[in-house]
Amino acid sequence: MAKASEFKKGMVLEVNSVPHIVKTIEARNTSSRGAATLYEVRLNNLITQQKFDLLLKSDDQYPVLDCERAEVQYSYTDGDQYVFIRMDDYSQHPVNIEDISDELGYITEGLEGIVALIVGGVVAGLELPSSVILPIVDTSTSIKGSSSSARTKPAILCTGLEVQVPEDIALGDIIKINTATGQYMSRA
Incomplete structure (x- = not known):
């Protein structure tokens, strides 16, 4: 479990029994004395790719999921799937095109610096280079x-x-x- 004050960009949290990745965090200090700091957190659902916003107090907690991060490279397209090759063991990971529709405009063959978020042996999301x-x-x-x-x-x-x-x-x-x-x- 992690408190909202401990969240970092890229963490994978379980929200409503679904894995979400933290995209942005913004701390808001309220103007009155003794008031709690609020955290505005933008999450992406790793299954549906929908954006989700939460407004949390610093003590609000959510479970942190075990998520493996592996550097991958786009290799080829197989029907309605993009196939990525893991750079450390050269295993292949197919990803449905609709799951990465927002990222497709930036992915080219041989692009380096792509990080796959792997949950339970399946690619749940991609982090592109900046x-x-x-x-x-x-x-x-x-x-x-x-x-x-x-x-x-x-x-x-x-x-x-x-x-x-x-x-x-x-x-x-x-x-x-x-x-x-x-x-x-x-x-x-």
């Missing part, structure tokens, strides 16, 4: 003399993900994307 580098496969032509900090335009990446990029970015450019926000960071 940023990925992807090429642009479709965008409008760049405007000569445009500034990199001015207006933006849509661009489609090799994975099918659409992001907003500065106007001076051209077709074929390779860019860095923040996986948490889905926003353009810089040229690679």
Whole structure:
């Protein structure tokens, strides 16, 4: 059991008999004297991938689940499953496409830094690296003399993900994307 004041990003907790991963924690101090600190915790259900918010007092407790973290790499697609290979023992772990639909726009073959959360021998979720580098496969032509900090335009990446990029970015450019926000960071 862990108290809300001990929660850390990435912990796997059992909430309503279902595994949830802690995505964000924000402590809120109330203004009156002697009032308890409240913790606003955002969780992701590892089975349905739905987001779930809790507002907890520092003494509220939830069971911590045993969850193995293993570095994996995307290998291939088999029907409606993505197959990941574990980097330490090269075992294969299939994951349904709908279970990782939010992450698909960032996953490419050979992408390193993916961590699988394994509960009971099954991949319950993926943690992506903080940023990925992807090429642009479709965008409008760049405007000569445009500034990199001015207006933006849509661009489609090799994975099918659409992001907003500065106007001076051209077709074929390779860019860095923040996986948490889905926003353009810089040229690679």
